[in-house]
Amino acid sequence: MQAESHQRLQSSLLQPARWKWAEFLFWGLVFLAPWVLPSHALMVNEMAIVALFALSLDLVLGYAGIVSLGHAVFLGFGAYSAALFAKHIMPDPLVGLCFAMVTTSCLGALCALTILRGSDLTRLMVTLGMALILLELANKLDWLTGGSDGLQGVLMGPLLGRFEFDLMGQTAATYSLTILFTSFFFVRHWVHSPLGATVKAVRDNRLRAMAIGINVNARLAVVYGAAACLAGAAGALMAQTTGFASLDVFALDRSADVMLMLVIGGVGWLYGGVLGAVAFKLMHDVIAGITPQYWTFWIGLFLVVLVLVGRERLLKPWTWWRS
Amino acid sequence: MLTILFDGIAYGMLLFILAVGLSVTMGLMNFINLAHGAFAMAGGYLTVVLMQRFGVPFLICLPLAFLATGFLGAIMERSLYRPMYAKPHLDQVLFSIGLAFMSVSAIDYFMGSQQQIMQLPDMLKGRTEIWDGALGMGHYRLFIIAICAALTLALQYVLAKTTFGSRLRASVDDSRVAAGLGINVNSVFAITFAVGSGLAGLGGALGAEVLGLDPTFPLKFMVYFLIVVAVGGTSSITGPLLAALLLGIADVPGKYYVPKLGAFIVYSLMLLILLWRPQGLFVRKGGH
Numbered sequence: 311m312q313a314e315s316h317q318r319l320q321s322s323l324l325q326p327a328r329w330k331w332a333e334f335l336f337w338g339l340v341f342l343a344p345w346v347l348p349s350h351a352l353m354v355n356e357m358a359i360v361a362l363f364a365l366s367l368d369l370v371l372g373y374a375g376i377v378s379l380g381h382a383v384f385l386g387f388g389a390y391s392a393a394l395f396a397k398h399i400m401p402d403p404l405v406g407l408c409f410a411m412v413t414t415s416c417l418g419a420l421c422a423l424t425i426l427r428g429s430d431l432t433r434l435m436v437t438l439g440m441a442l443i444l445l446e447l448a449n450k451l452d453w454l455t456g457g458s459d460g461l462q463g464v465l466m467g468p469l470l471g472r473f474e475f476d477l478m479g480q481t482a483a484t485y486s487l488t489i490l491f492t493s494f495f496f497v498r499h500w501v502h503s504p505l506g507a508t509v510k511a512v513r514d515n516r517l518r519a520m521a522i523g524i525n526v527n528a529r530l531a532v533v534y535g536a537a538a539c540l541a542g543a544a545g546a547l548m549a550q551t552t553g554f555a556s557l558d559v560f561a562l563d564r565s566a567d568v569m570l571m572l573v574i575g576g577v578g579w580l581y582g583g584v585l586g587a588v589a590f591k592l593m594h595d596v597i598a599g600i601t602p603q604y605w606t607f608w609i610g611l612f613l614v615v616l617v618l619v620g621r622e623r624l625l626k627p628w629t630w631w632r633s
Numbered sequence: 634m635l636t637i638l639f640d641g642i643a644y645g646m647l648l649f650i651l652a653v654g655l656s657v658t659m660g661l662m663n664f665i666n667l668a669h670g671a672f673a674m675a676g677g678y679l680t681v682v683l684m685q686r687f688g689v690p691f692l693i694c695l696p697l698a699f700l701a702t703g704f705l706g707a708i709m710e711r712s713l714y715r716p717m718y719a720k721p722h723l724d725q726v727l728f729s730i731g732l733a734f735m736s737v738s739a740i741d742y743f744m745g746s747q748q749q750i751m752q753l754p755d756m757l758k759g760r761t762e763i764w765d766g767a768l769g770m771g772h773y774r775l776f777i778i779a780i781c782a783a784l785t786l787a788l789q790y791v792l793a794k795t796t797f798g799s800r801l802r803a804s805v806d807d808s809r810v811a812a813g814l815g816i817n818v819n820s821v822f823a824i825t826f827a828v829g830s831g832l833a834g835l836g837g838a839l840g841a842e843v844l845g846l847d848p849t850f851p852l853k854f855m856v857y858f859l860i861v862v863a864v865g866g867t868s869s870i871t872g873p874l875l876a877a878l879l880l881g882i883a884d885v886p887g888k889y890y891v892p893k894l895g896a897f898i899v900y901s902l903m904l905l906i907l908l909w910r911p912q913g914l915f916v917r918k919g920g921h
Contacts, residue, residue, distance in 0.1 A: 371723065377722050379726065423908075424904065424907075424908060427908075427911040428907065428911030428912060429911070429912065430665065430722040431659070431859075431862070431863055432863060432911045432912070434665065434722075434726070434859070435859055435860065435863040435903065436904060436907055436908075439856075439903055439904045439907075440904070442856060442896070442900045443897060443900045443901060443904065446894075446897040447897065450893050450894065450897065562852065566730055566734075569727065570727070573723075573727060577723070603741070604738045604741065604742055605738075606734045606735075606737060607734065607735050607739060607742070609731070609734055610730075610731040610733070610734030610735035610736075610738065611731070611735055612731070613727050613728065613730065613734070614728055614731040614732060614735065616731075617717070617720070617727050617728040617731070618713070618716065618728070621724065621727075
């Protein structure tokens with residue numbers, strides 16, 4: 311009798327960690343997309359990359375509760391690492407990706423030291439400051455990075471020694487989607503693990519988490535490093551599939567855009583980053599098609615209205631006008 | 634050498650006037666406002682339009698810029714900002730950066746993306762050199778320093794000697810207890826926000842010639858304002874003043890002597906200071 315109730319409790323606790331059939335369907339459709347819509351393969355590739363970037367920010371913002379306005383620092387660092395690696399050492403994409411992920415994790419571990427203390431404002435400033443410092447460095451070290459012209463002439467080798475990157479972008483899209491799915495798989499596993507649970511505890515109440523014996527600083531550092539690694543992977547994919555790395559990967563717009571994506575999709579929910587990236591890219595395409603120069607106005611208006619209405623109510627229009 | 638120091642001080646005073654409103658509102662309501670630069674830009678553009686289209690003299694434009702942006706700030710505070718105070722910081726960041734984006738595009742649409750040129754009156758042009766040219770002072774920069782110093786003294790007087798000032802200080806230290814003592818924290822805040830926006834507008838009008846005025850102004854200088862606030866702390870106005878002077882004095886020589894590393898030095902310095910003192914350099918014990 312007791313064993314039975316224990317089993318029921320266990321299965322109800324494990325329920326959220328199980329893969330559901332809708333998720334299999336979703337990922338199946340996603341992987342089919344570049345082959346069913348070959349003319350949009352490049353866009354699918356871009357979406358996969360920003361989705362990975364948003365997933366990384368979700369770890370920091372949604373699960374660890376750190377407001378970061380400089381997450382592009384890892385995207386840019388990964389992009390430049392991968393591009394420089396391909397140009398000077400070895401053109402193989404997978405080795406380059408691993409290299410970029412390792413270097414960005416190191417940077418993430420270093421940056422983690424800066425976000426452990428202080429208020430939200432301090433964190434906002436140090437994350438923003440890191441991105442600005444690297445932007446300045448990439449601009450000034452022009453013998454290495456090409457300065458404001460960007461790093462050109464990056465030639466990628468074929469994927470796995472066999473699949474060339476084609477102009478249609480189908481190889482690139484499948485490559486990015488595979489990396490996205492792999493990362494998603496690991497992150498999904500991780501947030502349902504005891505370690506993930508302790509991180510959420512730190513986000514919800516730092517003092518209590520400390521009181522029950524969670525090492526807060528170590529947890530935050532691990533999450534930040536992991537998120538940096540994923541963002542570095544996104545940057546590497548971006549540099550590898552476009553064969554180019556430019557200064558704008560470090561720009562404030564990147565960090566603000568990815569925050570917006572995450573907020574559209576829902577913070578603290580892994581599919582939030584992915585769906586938000588898709589919605590954001592589609593919205594960008596439509597608005598930029600109408601007013602290419604002033605599309606930031608509409609993004610700004612969207613943000614203001616979103617926050618005034620309440621972002622948790624975005625997907626429930628019937629609750630908008632109730633106080 | 635002294636000339637550069639002088640320019641640095643002028644720059645720092647200007648930054649202080651631009652950022653002091655942000656620092657007080659942030660300390661008062663714990664509200665992260667990334668759109669503060671938009672008010673400065675509004676003041677700058679208002680001055681440019683008044684001078685170019687309507688031929689209003691520069692010296693009359695300055696108080697007008699103060700009043701107009703202060704009024705704008707009061708309206709925005711009433712209508713848009715007030716529901717934001719109770720929200721989490723993430724919402725405040727999103728909201729205010731959205732406002733900044735909107736202001737950038739709107740100005741771009743109405744005024745064009747080119748840099749605006751400000752015609753200074755003749756009495757403010759020219760420069761004085763003393764000590765055989767060791768110290769060259771541009772008259773306009775002298776004017777900036779004089780105005781900013783006068784404003785700083787006035788602010789300090791209001792904060793330290795008047796009833797409103799003590800209400801404001803009480804609200805910053807602990808708004809709940811202050812409200813319990815019968816201080817109308819909301820109206821204190823509305824007034825502070827309006828004055829802070831007005832000062833930003835005045836700073837924008839004054840600084841258009843020194844800092845450059847184009848539609849990306851709010852985003853370009855947002856970082857500088859935030860540095861002043863984060864480094865200076867939010868519990869007094871001497872903290873931001875010293876932080877702004879430090880920033881100005883570090884930035885101008887940096888850009889002059891090592892132009893390749895100019896901004897890099899400032900950002901690294903900020904990072905180091907915040908690692909060392911996460912709550913800001915000049916934080917007061919007991920207040921929060």
